[in-house]
Amino acid sequence: MKKHMRKALSFVLVLGLLFSAVAVSAFIVPSSNVPVLAETESKRSLLPADFDTTVIKKQFREQKAAELSKLRELLADTEYMSEVVRVMIELNAPAAKQSGKSESSVIASQKSVRDAVRKITGSEAINSYGYLVNGFSFMAKRSDFQKIREIPGVKNVSEVPVFETTMFNAPDMTKASQVWEELGFKGEGMLISIIDTGIDYNHKDMRLSPEGEAQAKLSKDAVAGLIAEYGLDGKYFNTKIPYGYNYADKNQEVVDQHLSGRPYDADYVSMHGMHVAGIAAGNATDEDLDA
Template sequence: MDKNKRILSFLISFFMVISFIVPINAEKDEKNIFKEILKDDFEKNSSIQEIDSAEQKIYMVGVEGESILELLDQGYDEEKANKIALDIQNKAIESIKSFKNVKIGEKYLYTTNGFSITTDRNTAKKISLLPLISSISEAQVYEKRVNNVRNILEIASIKKEYGLDGAGMVVAVLDSGVDHTHKDMNIDSDNVKLTEEIVNGLKSKNKITYGKYFSSKIPFAYNYADDSSNVVRDTLKERADFSHGTHVAGIIGANTKDGGVTGIAPNAQILNMKIFSNNPKVPGASEDKIVKAIDDAVKLGADL
């Protein structure tokens, strides 16, 4: 990555960190909490499993094996890395199939090796003891964070000073969705990383059977929250909620044709990874959907 692209990546990362999503239940990290409890004294802590023990919840399960990215860093070629990661994941999934009240959810291979399940707390504790399971924790749920970027003008001045416009970059926006019909979702440069042909090739290579190419500005969009291709809201009330993601995408990559304000990287491409549901009764974005969207973003060549 050249110097200018590194600077621009930092600016976008800075914005995304302070404007992204926050946990609804910001409790302490529960990674490996079940193994820690059981390691100390299973019987002593048996009262814990009686609390909401039958309630079905989503859990994030880590596998005792490397992700594809970790294997690539070790020198394996992509085909071999994929096979190694997938084999250990399949064995881990097979090892929990004897539990009848477990539903397998999302699977992750590229950035992390794991999957999500829906089950009760008691079963989750038992699964945590299996030899191929490295960690298990209840999936967190995140809400949209409404925050004004106080230093956006300073960011814009740095962008102008270095002559940065985001050409050749791909930014994944994980939010409430991006309106691909918005008048500012344009791109001027012919220097795009993802053409429709390249996107289709990456989807085929990585077995991504969902998502749609809308334009050179938004070459991929998918509703991960609802497992749906419906990434656009229809009513005025729905669009007010939907606008949060479009606002974030605009600050990153708006490219207006009428002399208005442009984003940090007006010629960057935007991946529309919708992680908030169209259903108003769903309170926030679930961790399992967020990890799936991140995994896909990396597969599709996102720089951020």
């Protein structure tokens, strides 16, 4: 249902922009553009003789009508309208970047509107923003959107889109499967390096297959020899992660423990490095993939 609503809104917007552009260009025809117009007419002559724009216009009108009809259905759908979703509420007052005020003072000035939204939704603000955008986020029913829009000081109310992972089609989307099949490159047996925020070397997907264990390029003894030979500061972790070092903090703690500050949760850790490592070298078991 969300997808249909977004499609309808985006279609109306694009159609509006298209017609606006046509309207403007129809009234601005400087004499200096006569050669350009002649060139346009020349290109138009390349179109098939039976090319009829009325067919395209009709298709646009029919698609617009269908999308608007679907939108009306969604608005009349009680279950859809009563669903609680995350919403971004933007205020009329300028943000700190535009007003020159401090971010904290902008956020503090939101209190009366936040209180009004709280009375409607029965929930608390999730995040407040004040530097580039003056606004905050709440959880609210879609049926409450119009009530929130009517609060004095509210500029815009928009549902925050939710994106779901689709990892099973990722190889095809990134053309990785094409590389596997046509070039025979699957990454098997390769030794790679990743410099990022860290890695969880105890993660269940950070493992070698039995065949990989037998063909591991760096053993614990081999890594110890390299550390001694080159005076390295890192250490061996396991057969999957044979060497690691925290170059930022200059220690051997490679698990990402740095608080990112986003979202505003004291327990939140970035784990970007683990994300990258998982894409590059994650090796889940068949059981986990089927789960």
